[in-house]
Every structure is written in C-alpha cells, then in structure tokens.
Amino acid sequence: MPVSSLDRRRFIQIAGAGAVAATQIGCGRHQIALGQRREIPTTCELCPNKCSVIAVVEDGLIRKLNPNPENPKSRGMLCARGNAGLLQVYDPNRLKRPLIRAGARGEGKWREVSWDEAFDYTAQRLSAVKEKYGPQGVLWSSTEAFAEVFFKNLGMAFGSPNIVRHPTLCLASVNLAYSMTFGTVPSFDLLNANYVIMAGANRFEALITPDTMDLIESTMNRKTRLVCLDPRFTVTASRADEWYPVKPGTDMAFILAMLHVIISEGRHDKEFVANYCQGFEQLAELVKQYTPEWAEKETEIPAADIVRIAREFSDAAPRAVFYAGRRSSTYQNDFQMRRAQAILNAVVGNWDREGGMVPNAKIALGEYMFLPWDDPQAPRVDEMEKNFPLAAKGDGAYLKLRENVLAGSPYPVKAWMILKQDPLNALPEQAKTMRMIEQMDFIAAIDIQMSDTTWYADVVFPESTYLERLDPIEVLSGIWPVVVLRQPVVKPVYDTKPCLDIVQGLARRLGLQQYFDYTIEQWNDAAVKELPLEMPLEYLKKHGVYTPPGGPKYGATLNPEHRFVTKSGKIELYSERLQEAGHDPLPVYQPPLGPPEGRFRLVLGRKAYYTHANSTSNPWLLDFAPENHLSINPAAAASVGVADGDMVEVSSSVGAVRLRARLTQEIRPDCVYMLHGFGKQSPWLKRAYHRGGSDAAILETAWDKVSGNAAMHETFVKIRKV
Ligand SMILES: Nc1nc2c(c(=O)[nH]1)N[C@H]1C(S)=C(S)[C@@H](COP(=O)(O)OP(=O)(O)OC[C@H]3O[C@@H](n4cnc5c(=O)[nH]c(N)nc54)[C@H](O)[C@@H]3O)O[C@H]1N2
Ligand SMILES: Nc1nc2c(c(=O)[nH]1)N[C@H]1C(S)=C(S)[C@@H](COP(=O)(O)OP(=O)(O)OC[C@H]3O[C@@H](n4cnc5c(=O)[nH]c(N)nc54)[C@H](O)[C@@H]3O)O[C@H]1N2
Numbered sequence: 252m253p254v255s256s257l258d259r260r261r262f263i264q265i266a267g268a269g270a271v272a273a274t275q276i277g278c279g280r281h282q283i284a285l286g287q288r289r290e291i292p293t294t295c296e297l298c299p300n301k302c303s304v305i306a307v308v309e310d311g312l313i314r315k316l317n318p319n320p321e322n323p324k325s326r327g328m329l330c331a332r333g334n335a336g337l338l339q340v341y342d343p344n345r346l347k348r349p350l351i352r353a354g355a356r357g358e359g360k361w362r363e364v365s366w367d368e369a370f371d372y373t374a375q376r377l378s379a380v381k382e383k384y385g386p387q388g389v390l391w392s393s394t395e396a397f398a399e400v401f402f403k404n405l406g407m408a409f410g411s412p413n414i415v416r417h418p419t420l421c422l423a424s425v426n427l428a429y430s431m432t433f434g435t436v437p438s439f440d441l442l443n444a445n446y447v448i449m450a451g452a453n454r455f456e457a458l459i460t461p462d463t464m465d466l467i468e469s470t471m472n473r474k475t476r477l478v479c480l481d482p483r484f485t486v487t488a489s490r491a492d493e494w495y496p497v498k499p500g501t502d503m504a505f506i507l508a509m510l511h512v513i514i515s516e517g518r519h520d521k522e523f524v525a526n527y528c529q530g531f532e533q534l535a536e537l538v539k540q541y542t543p544e545w546a547e548k549e550t551e552i553p554a555a556d557i558v559r560i561a562r563e564f565s566d567a568a569p570r571a572v573f574y575a576g577r578r579s580s581t582y583q584n585d586f587q588m589r590r591a592q593a594i595l596n597a598v599v600g601n602w603d604r605e606g607g608m609v610p611n612a613k614i615a616l617g618e619y620m621f622l623p624w625d626d627p628q629a630p631r632v633d634e635m636e637k638n639f640p641l642a643a644k645g646d647g648a649y650l651k652l653r654e655n656v657l658a659g660s661p662y663p664v665k666a667w668m669i670l671k672q673d674p675l676n677a678l679p680e681q682a683k684t685m686r687m688i689e690q691m692d693f694i695a696a697i698d699i700q701m702s703d704t705t706w707y708a709d710v711v712f713p714e715s716t717y718l719e720r721l722d723p724i725e726v727l728s729g730i731w732p733v734v735v736l737r738q739p740v741v742k743p744v745y746d747t748k749p750c751l752d753i754v755q756g757l758a759r760r761l762g763l764q765q766y767f768d769y770t771i772e773q774w775n776d777a778a779v780k781e782l783p784l785e786m787p788l789e790y791l792k793k794h795g796v797y798t799p800p801g802g803p804k805y806g807a808t809l810n811p812e813h814r815f816v817t818k819s820g821k822i823e824l825y826s827e828r829l830q831e832a833g834h835d836p837l838p839v840y841q842p843p844l845g846p847p848e849g850r851f852r853l854v855l856g857r858k859a860y861y862t863h864a865n866s867t868s869n870p871w872l873l874d875f876a877p878e879n880h881l882s883i884n885p886a887a888a889a890s891v892g893v894a895d896g897d898m899v900e901v902s903s904s905v906g907a908v909r910l911r912a913r914l915t916q917e918i919r920p921d922c923v924y925m926l927h928g929f930g931k932q933s934p935w936l937k938r939a940y941h942r943g944g945s946d947a948a949i950l951e952t953a954w955d956k957v958s959g960n961a962a963m964h965e966t967f968v969k970i971r972k973v
C-alpha cells in the first residue's frame with residue numbers, strides 16, 4: 252500500500268528528529284516533544300510469557316526496550332524477540348488503518364475505510380448471518396491475550412456457543428492430564444530441583460519464564476542434573492548431562508519402566524502415597540509388565556540407563572521432577588503420556604515441596620461487574636460433551652470443530668471473527684483450513700500485521716501494538732505470581748485501536764452496548780482494588796509489576812486432610828472418571844506407528860528468536876534465519892539421494908512444500924524437522940513471503956482422543972530432490 256503524501260511528510264519530520272534509523276520508522280501522526288527522555292515500564296507481548304519491560308522513549312519515539320528486573324518471573328531477561336518488539340510499532344508493513352476487501356478473497360485488493368464504516372459493515376454482515384443461521388452461525392476464535400476476555404465476551408453476548416481458543420493446538424492434553432491427577436496444573440520448581448528430566452520440551456530455546464532462567468541457573472551454578480530426551484539435539488540437549496535421542500512417541504514406555512523400577516525396588520515415597528494418593532495397588536500391578544528391557548526395545552534407550560535414571564531420580568526426590576512440558580500437541584497418546592509423568596512425580600512425593608512440583612499461588616484481582624447476558628441456546632459445534640466430556644469445554648477442540656464446520660454438522664457456521672490468531676498456520680492441514688475459510692460468508696480479523704489468515708479476511712481491524720495500548724491488568728500465575736500492567740509507552744502511530752474499543756464499536760452496532768458499558772480504566776480500577784497497596788494503579792504505572800512480599804511458599808497442601816479437586820479428593824493414580832468416560836483409568840502403553848519404508852516423521856520445535864508463525868517478518872529477527880530448512884540426518888539424506896543445500900520437496904497425504912535440505916547429525920535418521928512460520932502467503936509479510944516452506948501445509952490432521960489436542964508429530968513425509 253502506498254504511503255500517503257501526508258504520512259510521508261510526517262515521516263520525514265520524525266526521521267529528521269533523528270531518534271531511530273529512518274529505515275525502521277514507518278510514519279507518524281502525533282506531535283512529538285523534543286528533548287524528553289522517559290523510561291516507562293510495561294509488558295512484552297511478543298510471546299505468551301509476558302515479561303516485564305522498560306521502554307526508553309526519547310522525543311516520542313521508542314529508542315530501546317530493556318528488561319524490568321522487578322518481575323521475579325522474567326527478572327533481568329528480555330530475549331531477542333522482546334528486544335525486537337519495538338519494530339512492531341515502526342514496521343512499515345504493519346496494519347495501519349481499517350480495511351475492507353475490495354477484490355476477491357486473497358486477491359489483495361483493499362479499501363482503506365473509517366472505523367465507523369468497518370464497524371457498520373461488520374455488524375451488518377454478522378447480523379445477516381445471525382438472522383439466517385442463528386447466533387451459533389458465528390465462530391469467535393482467539394489466542395490468549397490480556398484483552399481476549401473482551402472479545403470472548405462479545406462472542407458470548409452475541410449468543411454464540413462457538414468460542415474456540417488455542418489450547419487444543421498447544422497444551423490442552425498436559426493441562427487435562429495434570430488436572431485429572433492433582434485437580435490442578437502445577438508449576439515445576441526448576442531453580443531448586445537437583446534432578447530434572449526434560450522430555451519433549453526445549454527450555455533453552457522454547458523460552459518460558461521463569462523456567463528457562465531457573466534451569467540456566469540451576470544447571471550451571473548448582474549443578475542440577477539434567478536428563479534430556481529428544482529426537483533432536485536441541486540447545487537443551489547440548490546443556491544436559493545426558494541426552495537420549497528417544498524413538499519418537501515412546502516416552503511413555505520410558506516413564507512406565509521408571510515406575511516399574513521405582514515401585515519394584517520400593518523406592519517410592521510410601522508415606523506420601525499412603526496419605527495422599529489413591530489407586531497405588533492397581534498402578535503397581537499395571538507396571539509389573541513394563542520392564543526396562545521391554546522399554547529399551549520401544550524407546551531405544553538402554554535398559555541399564557533407565558534403571559540408573561529411575562534410581563537417581565527417586566534418590567534425589569523430592570528435589571526431582573519429570574518436567575511436564577508445555578506444547579503437548581504432539582502424539583495421539585499425549586494425554587496418557589502426560590498422565591504417566593504426573594503419576595511418576597506423584598509416587599516419589601515431590602508434590603508441593605521445594606525443588607518439586609508446586610501448585611500455583613494465587614493473587615485475586617477484583618472484577619468489574621457488568622450486565623450478564625443469556626446463555627447460548629445452541630450446543631457447541633464441536634460437540635464437546637459428546638466428543639471430549641472431560642476436557643475444558645469453554646476452549647473448544649479446534650480440529651474437531653474444523654471438521655464439523657466443514658461438514659455443516661450439527662449446523663452451519665458461516666461467519667468467523669478472529670483475534671490474534673493465524674489459523675492458516677496454527678492448525679495442521681492448511682488446505683483444510685482454507686476450505687473452512689472458503690465456506691464462510693464473512694470473516695473479520697483483529698491483528699497487528701497482515702498474517703496469512705488476515706489476508707483472506709473481508710474486514711481487517713488493526714489493533715494498536717502492545718507498546719501503544721492500555722490492556723487489562725493481569726496476574727501471571729506461578730510459584731511466585733505477579734501482577735503486571737501493560738500501558739502505552741507511545742501514542743498509536745497510526746489509525747489503530749485497542750481491543751476493547753473494537754469490541755465496543757461492534758457491540759454498539761449489534762445492540763449489545765449494555766454489556767460493555769465501561770472503560771478500560773474502570774476495568775483496571777476494579778482489578779487492583781483488593782491489592783494491599785495504598786495507590787495500586789499509581790504503583791503499577793511506576794513499577795509495571797507488583798509482587799506480593801515473602802517469596803515462594805511450599806507445603807500449604809501437605810496435610811492429609813487436604814482435599815484435592817478430584818473425584819476422590821486424593822491424587823488420582825487410578826481415575827474412575829477416566830474409566831467412566833471409556834478411557835484407560837491408568838496409563839496403558841500403546842506403541843506409536845512407525846514411518847513406512849522411505850518416509851520420515853516430521854517433528855516440530857521452537858527456536859529462541861521466533862514466536863510461532865508470527866515474527867519471521869521482523870527484520871531484526873529474520874537476520875537469524877532468513878529461511879527455513881529441512882533438517883535431515885546424513886544417513887537418511889543418502890537413502891533418498893539428497894545432499895546438503897539441495898532443494899527438496901517434502902510431501903504428505905495433504906500437501907507438499909519446497910525448501911532446502913540441511914544435513915545434520917542433530918536429528919535421528921527416522922525424523923526430519925523444519926521451523927514454523929515460513930512459506931508465507933501474505934505479500935505484506937514481505938520478508939517471510941514465499942521463503943522456505945510452511946509446516947502447516949503438510950501436517951496431517953490427528954488428535955488425542957481424551958483431550959482433543961492436535962497431534963502434530965504424527966505425519967510421515969516423503970522427500971524428493973527437485
Ligand atoms: N505447525 C505448527 N503449528 C502450531 C505450532 C507449531 O509449533 N507448529 N504451535 C502451536 C502452539 S503451541 C500454539 S500456542 C499456537 C499459536 O497459534 P497462533 O496464536 O495462531 O500463533 P501466532 O503465529 O503467534 O499468530 C498470532 C497472530 O496474532 C498476531 N498478533 C501478535 N500480536 C498481536 C497483538 O498485540 N494484537 C493482535 N490483535 N494480534 C497480534 C500475529 O500477527 C499473528 O497473526 O500454534 C500452534 N500450532
Ligand atoms: N522462542 C520461543 N519460545 C516460546 C514460544 C515460541 O514460539 N518461541 N512459544 C511458547 C509456547 S506457546 C509454547 S506452547 C512453548 C512450547 O515449549 P516446548 O513444548 O518446550 O517447545 P517445542 O519447541 O515445541 O519442544 C518440543 C520438543 O519435543 C521434541 N520431540 C518431538 N517428538 C518427541 C518425542 O517423541 N519425545 C521427546 N522426548 N521429544 C520429542 C521436539 O524435537 C522439540 O524439541 O514455548 C513457549 N516459548
């Protein structure tokens with residue numbers, strides 16, 4: 252889109268002020284005061300961690316972002332992405348004004364419109380769908396964000412049961428497995444653990460605060476022993492004391508064999524098990540069959556190592572954890588594998604102990620009271636009750652939802668509202684998501700850049716970036732929770748709005764304004780009312796964070812009278828609820844399917860300098876990896892006649908992509924790997940457009956049957972030199 256002459260004139264004005272390199276500034280529309288330097292605390296939005304930031308603002312321009320050490324979770328850390336966040340504001344390719352599609356979907360013809368026109372048009376289209384198909388005909392999908400609550404509430408006030416969030420693309424199975432065992436999802440005290448087993452998680456690249464910093468500190472300074480299982484030699488593997496390139500999809504066999512050793516040698520915490528757990532006898536009976544020798548055949552990890560690790564782990568307990576992992580959208584048995592982990596942690600008695608697994612502490616925020624709306628009348632389109640009766644219903648099950656929307660069953664869904672999500676890249680089988688897009692009468696997206704999905708929308712609402720907006724105050728949960736504020740550090744550079752304003756603009760035109768009759772300031776006032784501070788908002792504006800004094804606390808639930816939020820009130824090694832729902836009440840091993848001859852399993856994984864599919868267009872970050880490659884073991888490459896640097900076609904039953912091969916010993920010969928977020932279709936993402944390939948185009952649809960979580964490591968690909 253051409254920069255208007257007005258924009259260009261102001262751009263020159265700002266560039267003339269000399270604050271930031273001219274190539275990094277787009278254009279500006281607000282007056283700037285010269286000679287002022289301010290440091291403003293706020294909260295990063297480049298990934299789900301929400302680290303605390305101090306923005307250095309000079310002459311109205313953000314000069315630099317620094318970490319805010321007052322946050323005990325992120326401490327003095329701001330990662331590469333956090334540093335590069337200021338380019339979200341000054342990216343010339345960002346969304347600047349509301350847009351309405353002018354040509355065919357995907358043709359890229361847009362009309363810049365006023366906010367009024369965008370709201371009027373959207374409300375009219377949503378009302379038409381409501382009239383024809385009922386409110387359930389509109390789908391509201393989003394990924395977690397502080398302001399997501401407003402968007403979800405608009406969907407519910409509209410009367411739609413179809414709110415679908417990101418967990419079933421991410422961590423739904425791990426959450427459900429720990430909830431069904433302990434009644435809650437705990438944190439892991441990696442700072443104080445002496446023994447950590449990390450399987451299918453990559454904390455040195457997939458950053459999570461405080462886990463990443465805790466692990467760096469404990470493995471480097473306190474000499475915590477780290478055992479890593481991963482089919483790839485990740486940075487975490489390189490920092491570990493032991494790395495096992497486990498056969499993919501077999502971690503559960505390793506865990507069950509550890510349980511076999513620990514229980515048969517009487518190494519479990521007998522007192523803890525007697526006081527707090529139910530179903531130990533059934534568990535002991537089940538794991539008799541899972542010998543280390545059996546597990547060696549499944550996992551390709553030597554039996555002697557499994558025995559030794561089981562002994563070391565139980566010796567180190569309670570300062571020993573089998574880390575839960577975060578993204579559990581991997582295999583079709585994810586839920587049961589995570590249940591096995593949870594049970595292993597339980598029997599060594601690391602629950603609620605320093606260096607163990609700790610239930611999250613709470614800080615209660617006040618709630619702004621608004622008018623309640625009626626419950627939706629239609630059932631969910633993904634039929635959660637029938638398909639996943641134990642899962643978190645409100646988040647939905649994304650892949651099953653897509654199947655049902657495509658089938659028009661149990662009813663048609665014909666409009667799609669999207670907040671801060673890129674379904675074309677986040678869901679496997681891109682062609683299927685495209686079919687879902689095609690069958691929609693109307694799509695609107697709230698984003699900050701023209702993502703692949705936004706490219707196919709009918710209306711684009713540009714949200715102000717995190718450095719330009721005030722968001723709802725939030726608590727980051729954890730062993731040591733913290734309240735954080737995201738406040739604007741500069742005024743919006745373009746004609747953008749924060750999420751609540753967008754929601755209110757639509758609500759007014761949909762006749763739903765009575766449910767959104769408040770300001771963000773009133774919302775935040777209500778949130779901080781109960782905090783034990785004299786002037787809580789002033790405090791947060793100044794500090795960016797509030798941490799309750801006293802530091803982490805352990806052991807509040809260690810009292811045999813304590814009732815866990817499970818059916819029995821105990822830690823459920825054996826789960827009657829699972830049995831009633833027709834699932835294995837104890838984790839029973841199911842071997843994964845192996846790749847057919849001549850094919851390879853595609854596995855996914857993060858790099859520290861990108862978030863999902865959304866930051867490959869950031870110029871500072873793209874320097875790290877200008878395109879993605881197919882990582883393949885030299886033995887595997889030889890078997891398909893591929894040399895380092897060759898262009899290859901990677902294909903599955905649902906699609907094919909082309910990218911260059913990178914031969915490396917850092918991956919098992921039966922797997923291949925590619926980085927997420929490349930092969931973009933949206934030309935506005937100039938730097939990632941058509942570079943490398945998109946993993947979403949070749950991943951096949953599969954899910955875990957208990958949680959509905961996507962299973963993204965179940966695709967076997969063919970590789971051909973082209
Ligand atoms: N193939 C594959 N698929 C995956 C994964 C994978 O590794 N590989 N990972 C899975 C996991 S764990 C997750 S959590 C999901 C994540 O799935 P998504 O949430 O879809 O991931 P992102 O790529 O981060 O897309 C988020 C969108 O939000 C926009 N955005 C960023 N900041 C803002 C903002 O402040 N406001 C608004 N309105 N929009 C903003 C970005 O421009 C982008 O378009 O993907 C899952 N899907
Ligand atoms: N830099 C960065 N940090 C992030 C994010 C980001 O996008 N970028 N996203 C955040 C989000 S939303 C999430 S959910 C988390 C994800 O955090 P993680 O779940 O730790 O991230 P992944 O990189 O997906 O790690 C999965 C690892 O499992 C390995 N693996 C594959 N199959 C198997 C197997 O069968 N067994 C074992 N043992 N390992 C296997 C893969 O090779 C990969 O290294 O990261 C968070 N932090």
Ligand code: SF4
Binds near residue numbers: 298302459
């Ligand atoms: S880990 Fe990096 S990108 Fe994520 S919130 Fe923290 S600084 Fe931002």
Ligand SMILES: [Mo]
Binds near residue numbers: 420578
């Ligand atoms: Mo995630």
